[in-house]
Amino acid sequence: MFKKKWLGTALAAVLAFGTVTGCGGGDEAAEMPQGDPNDTTPVTIQYWHSHAETQMGGLNYMIDEFKKAYPHITVEPVFQGGYPDLQKKLSAAVAANDVPAVTNVEVSVVANFADGGLFQDLTPYIKRDKVDMEDFSKGMLQAYAYNDKQYGFPLIVSTSVMVYNKTLLDKLGVQPPQTWDEIEDYNSKVTEKEGGKTTRYAFSVPGWDTWYYDPWISNGGGTVLTDDDTVGFDQPESLRWAENFKKWIDDGSLMMGFGKGASDTMRQMFLDEKIGMVEHSSAIIKMYVENAKFDVGVSFLPGDKERKSHIGGAGIVMMSGAKEEQKEAAWKFIQFMTSAEHNIKWADETGYLPTHKSVIDSEEGKQYFEKWPQYKAVFDNFDNVGPRPQHPAYPEMSSVYKDIVGEMILNGKDPVPMLKENTQKMNDVLSDY
Numbered sequence: 001m002f003k004k005k006w007l008g009t010a011l012a013a014v015l016a017f018g019t020v021t022g023c024g025g026g027d028e029a030a031e032m033p034q035g036d037p038n039d040t041t042p043v044t045i046q047y048w049h050s051h052a053e054t055q056m057g058g059l060n061y062m063i064d065e066f067k068k069a070y071p072h073i074t075v076e077p078v079f080q081g082g083y084p085d086l087q088k089k090l091s092a093a094v095a096a097n098d099v100p101a102v103t104n105v106e107v108s109v110v111a112n113f114a115d116g117g118l119f120q121d122l123t124p125y126i127k128r129d130k131v132d133m134e135d136f137s138k139g140m141l142q143a144y145a146y147n148d149k150q151y152g153f154p155l156i157v158s159t160s161v162m163v164y165n166k167t168l169l170d171k172l173g174v175q176p177p178q179t180w181d182e183i184e185d186y187n188s189k190v191t192e193k194e195g196g197k198t199t200r201y202a203f204s205v206p207g208w209d210t211w212y213y214d215p216w217i218s219n220g221g222g223t224v225l226t227d228d229d230t231v232g233f234d235q236p237e238s239l240r241w242a243e244n245f246k247k248w249i250d251d252g253s254l255m256m257g258f259g260k261g262a263s264d265t266m267r268q269m270f271l272d273e274k275i276g277m278v279e280h281s282s283a284i285i286k287m288y289v290e291n292a293k294f295d296v297g298v299s300f301l302p303g304d305k306e307r308k309s310h311i312g313g314a315g316i317v318m319m320s321g322a323k324e325e326q327k328e329a330a331w332k333f334i335q336f337m338t339s340a341e342h343n344i345k346w347a348d349e350t351g352y353l354p355t356h357k358s359v360i361d362s363e364e365g366k367q368y369f370e371k372w373p374q375y376k377a378v379f380d381n382f383d384n385v386g387p388r389p390q391h392p393a394y395p396e397m398s399s400v401y402k403d404i405v406g407e408m409i410l411n412g413k414d415p416v417p418m419l420k421e422n423t424q425k426m427n428d429v430l431s432d433y
Helices: 009-017 053-069 083-095 107-115 123-128 138-142 166-172 180-190 210-219 236-250 262-271 282-291 324-337 343-350 363-371 373-379 394-411 415-421 423-432
Strands: 043-049 073-079 102-106 152-165 192-194 197-200 277-281 296-299 309-318
Touching (some): 043 324, 102 107, 102 152, 107 309, 138 152, 152 324, 152 373, 166 180, 180 236, 210 394, 343 363
Antiparallel strands (some): 152 277
């Protein structure tokens, strides 16, 4: 039986007994969708989401505009809490055979849900309607695909970036490091100490989510997962990040937070100028710009072998267990929500990233980047933003090395031997799936 403990017992039972449409990621029919795209019979669909209160203005605008375009379709938005809460409720809905037609899905669980057959393969709809897939960021699309099938589209998309105190760095004559070789010099010029204790850290990397340090692994020449779906921590290149993080923590230049309240602490320390640069979600850039008493700059993640950052946030998908009469309406809503037409408006309202290449040079796009020049660093690296490691057991496996990072941060332990010692444990998680 597959290991799907982290998704909850309700979903695990459904998957074990194969009662989900397309269970086990089997061969779904690739023929054209059965629904009539021109049917105007009134239909109501639910959209389950995790949009924060600050995003509701944008969501309500989009639903109103959708209603104008498709007056026969009524969309009922249903807030289901944060991503973990939404995932648990989806599990229960699948077990009860009463799922919404459309839902958000957090990017790290796409592979697991898709492999379990919970999501509708959108490829036939894409082919029928000749959707221009080249206009999307390639990496953003890949994040919502699995086994060569497109299960969703990017909607509220973020990536991790380095947010820095531009006023301070300009005063010090320092630039944000672009390669790992530049970090030591940067640290020596930005870190401040009094009596051997750090009073200003050069930079901070969040320890509470592997999303933030997974790119450091590959940017240093390593890999989280190898091509044969085993853990890469038995390779020296895959340990460089841990060696460096430990060194920088010990010399007082790197601050890493872990556990409850760590994110708020890091934000406040940066705003209080106790940290020169923080790695954080691009969705937080506006908060920093609006609250800082100094000029805020944004730089892409540094790297030696490559410079990548990973997709965060959530996409939008159709549930395979939705009623057949709802699926055409669900597809129309997904297509509308992720189209280029409203992409800049949506991004500006929500604080997340535009997803279409064509909007960047549009008049709307130019106004957006004049208003938010900090986002230029992301779009200069638009094709270097890629999916998280895609394996159905990744969330469970990654919790092992997240705990190791926690031991380094909270108890000063060396993560390298612990990563080596736990490589087999992580491989067991992958192989037991």
